[in-house]
Amino acid sequence: PHKVKGTVEPLPTQVMSRYCNITLCADVMFINGIAFLLTISRSIKFGTVEALPNRKAATLVKAIKSVAQIYARGGFRVTLALMDGEFEPLRGDLADAQIALNTTSRDEHVGDIERYVRTVKERTRGTYNTLPFDHFPSRLIIEMTYSSVYWLNAFPANDGISSTQSPRTIVTGQTIDYNRHCKYEFGEYVQANEPHDNSMRP
Numbered sequence: 001p002h003k004v005k006g007t008v009e010p011l012p013t014q015v016m017s018r019y020c021n022i023t024l025c026a027d028v029m030f031i032n033g034i035a036f037l038l039t040i041s042r043s044i045k046f047g048t049v050e051a052l053p054n055r056k057a058a059t060l061v062k063a064i065k066s067v068a069q070i071y072a073r074g075g076f077r078v079t080l081a082l083m084d085g086e087f088e089p090l091r092g093d094l095a096d097a098q099i100a101l102n103t104t105s106r107d108e109h110v111g112d113i114e115r116y117v118r119t120v121k122e123r124t125r126g127t128y129n130t131l132p133f134d135h136f137p138s139r140l141i142i143e144m145t146y147s148s149v150y151w152l153n154a155f156p157a158n159d160g161i162s163s164t165q166s167p168r169t170i171v172t173g174q175t176i177d178y179n180r181h182c183k184y185e186f187g188e189y190v191q192a193n194e195p196h197d198n199s200m201r202p
Helices: 013-019 057-073 085-096 111-128 138-152 167-172
Strands: 021-031 034-041 047-051 077-083 100-103
Touching: 021 057, 021 111, 034 057, 034 111, 034 138, 047 057, 047 111, 047 138, 057 077, 057 085, 057 167, 077 085, 077 111, 085 100, 111 138
Parallel strands: 021 077, 077 100
Antiparallel strands: 021 034, 034 047
């Protein structure tokens, strides 16, 4: 069997020194009634998405901290979060994580994340309408949304900090490999191996 090799590209030091502090824009979006926390960094344009079991403050704080950890592994630090007023109850918990919170006033929105929500929904809707199914389980909708954000991160952003490196490469150091990532379309039937033993279980 072939070994899976990860390719990691080092980030130029001038990028790290200039963009090490991250301004994170975040919001909760809904697709088919499923809540997601969607984030995008203002300069790098790296997006993340996570399905939420509920919209409680503790759940949202945990999700935002996990996003901050992704940036931290790449050498970045989330210092400011821009969100709607509904996130105001998170201010204390985010301050404990050394993340300053700036919420919008009434009838205002964070333009970066509102545009990104629309883009992700359009991408997900495009995939949704190419699949030959009449009913979609929640897990399929969730993975479809994850896939949309994955591919948005795979190519350099027009208004990002690099015209050659994707947001995914800048933050995680990982690149796209055709043989690993592009052989099959989302929703395509494939034969997969599942772990099994010598018992009589199916």
